[in-house]
Amino acid sequence: MKLENTDITAILIEAENLLATEEGISPAFKVSIKLILAVMKLLIDRLRLNSSNSSIPPSQDPNREKKKKRKGKKAGGQKGHEGHMIEKISDPEIIKDIPIDRSKYPEADYIDDGYESRQIIDIKISRVVTEYRAQVVKDEIGRRFTAEFPEGVNRPVQYGNSVKAHAVYISQYQLIPYNRVEEHFKDWLKLPISAGSIYNFNLDVYHRLELFENILKEQLLLEKFLNVDETGINVGGKRKWLHCVSNSSWTYYYPHEKRGSEAMDEMGILPYFSGLLCHDHWKPYYNYDCMHCLCNAHHLRELQRAWEVDKYKWAKAMIKLLLKISQVVGETGGQLAPKDSKKYRNRYHKILAGAEVECPPPDESQRKKGQRGRLKRSKSRNLLERLRDFEEDVLRFMDNKVVEFTNNQGERDIRMTKVHQKISGCFRSMKGALIHARIKSYLSTCSKNEIGSREALEILFNGKLPDFTTQEGESTE
Numbered sequence: 494m495k496l497e498n499t500d501i502t503a504i505l506i507e508a509e510n511l512l513a514t515e516e517g518i519s520p521a522f523k524v525s526i527k528l529i530l531a532v533m534k535l536l537i538d539r540l541r542l543n544s545s546n547s548s549i550p551p552s553q554d555p556n557r558e559k560k561k562k563r564k565g566k567k568a569g570g571q572k573g574h575e576g577h578m579i580e581k582i583s584d585p586e587i588i589k590d591i592p593i594d595r596s597k598y599p600e601a602d603y604i605d606d607g608y609e610s611r612q613i614i615d616i617k618i619s620r621v622v623t624e625y626r627a628q629v630v631k632d633e634i635g636r637r638f639t640a641e642f643p644e645g646v647n648r649p650v651q652y653g654n655s656v657k658a659h660a661v662y663i664s665q666y667q668l669i670p671y672n673r674v675e676e677h678f679k680d681w682l683k684l685p686i687s688a689g690s691i692y693n694f695n696l697d698v699y700h701r702l703e704l705f706e707n708i709l710k711e712q713l714l715l716e717k718f719l720n721v722d723e724t725g726i727n728v729g730g731k732r733k734w735l736h737c738v739s740n741s742s743w744t745y746y747y748p749h750e751k752r753g754s755e756a757m758d759e760m761g762i763l764p765y766f767s768g769l770l771c772h773d774h775w776k777p778y779y780n781y782d783c784m785h786c787l788c789n790a791h792h793l794r795e796l797q798r799a800w801e802v803d804k805y806k807w808a809k810a811m812i813k814l815l816l817k818i819s820q821v822v823g824e825t826g827g828q829l830a831p832k833d834s835k836k837y838r839n840r841y842h843k844i845l846a847g848a849e850v851e852c853p854p855p856d857e858s859q860r861k862k863g864q865r866g867r868l869k870r871s872k873s874r875n876l877l878e879r880l881r882d883f884e885e886d887v888l889r890f891m892d893n894k895v896v897e898f899t900n901n902q903g904e905r906d907i908r909m910t911k912v913h914q915k916i917s918g919c920f921r922s923m924k925g926a927l928i929h930a931r932i933k934s935y936l937s938t939c940s941k942n943e944i945g946s947r948e949a950l951e952i953l954f955n956g957k958l959p960d961f962t963t964q965e966g967e968s969t970e
Contacts, residue, residue, distance in 0.1 A: 661932065
């Protein structure tokens with residue numbers, strides 16, 4: 494890092510070297526200076542971090558610049574771009590005929606020659622109340638008999654399935670807080686639905702989806718490739734964790750007090766999974782006996798940091814190599830030929846060999862008396878050792894069509910949780926988190942199988958579940 498013409502990093506290194514060689518300095522002063530240098534290095538490292546070389550989101554990048562418009566192109570659609578327009582509706586609900594005012598035209602004998610049409614597409618949001626009137630009869634001795642109401646019509650006044658489905662959709666899919674859902678129903682539909690009723694609708698869906706969750710777990714265990722990830726959530730003001738197991742067809746969310754193996758075991762999926770598991774090298778995932786694949790998007794960010802912050806040339810070379818391999822794998826249909834795989838592995842080994850020289854491990858001679866365990870490594874050294882020790886997991890995407898280059902699917906599936914935290918805040922209880930996770934698992938899975946959220950909820954409230962192969966409902970009863 495440079496401040497105008499001053500190389501701060503070089504000054505810090507010089508100060509450390511002088512401190513190590515200077516004699517006659519009191520121990521207290523020496524420790525104080527070491528502490529100051531350590532704090533300065535920490536702050537400088539943080540100033541160098543951004544979304545491209547760490548987990549910092551792009552919104553927090555310092556001096557973030559907006560993307561500039563492409564030079565030489567005007568705003569809007571470009572020449573040759575295939576445009577799209579609103580198509581006319583073939584069966585409009587309302588037709589208004591406009592008779593011609595003949596007084597505006599010359600006198601003549603006119604005959605009808607058809608019409609020209611223009612359409613205005615609008616929406617009308619309104620409540621629809623269906624009243625069932627069961628006939629009552631009375632015999633000669635005064636006994637009264639009443640016709641049976643349809644199944645499910647149990648109260649003098651109750652909300653129908655469409656109201657319940659709409660409330661669940663707004664609160665659990667669009668992530669709108671309960672109070673604002675109340676306002677929506679009151680202002681737009683003149684329905685005084687309370688937050689308690691909305692919660693009960695969600696709870697009803699949660700219970701209806703118990704069978705779905707069992708089916709979901711069984712299907713995930715049959716898959717060849719799964720993405721896993723976890724993120725922190727706020728439950729009652731305390732930090733908890735939301736775990737996600739997914740792929741392109743299925744999504745399962747599960748909230749838990751813990752982040753590690755205890756939560757993963759309780760999910761009941763990973764302990765029995767024998768396929769390919771893609772993750773970000775969170776150590777507890779390696780407790781499970783399956784084939785592991787590491788997310789290279791994480792590696793690229795960490796390598797970018799090693800190059801930009803620590804100035805390691807090997808990191809820049811490794812970035813280029815991983816991106817090149819990813820490009821070639823995509824061009825060859827998802828799997829390299831054995832000779833190409835061997836070629837890129839040799840280049841991988843060559844870069845790591847150079848890295849060992851450029852970024853060596855800590856000097857064991859510096860180990861203090863009685864000190865046990867590994868000596869502390871730098872972030873770049875830890876990354877180097879991971880790339881070296883877990884080579885097969887890093888490069889598995891080269892040799893197996895099923896394996897993806899990154900864990901982006903898992904990260905995309907769990908990203909909306911952060912959006913939920915920003916819109917609706919925390920969950921008030923773990924029960925609320927469980928309800929949201931199960932409903933979200935269902936709606937996400939339906940979306941991946943081209944079943945819209947409205948259709949998915951309507952099927953559910955009709956006592957069925959979608960068949961994700963034929964998209965026809967099967968009964969949950």
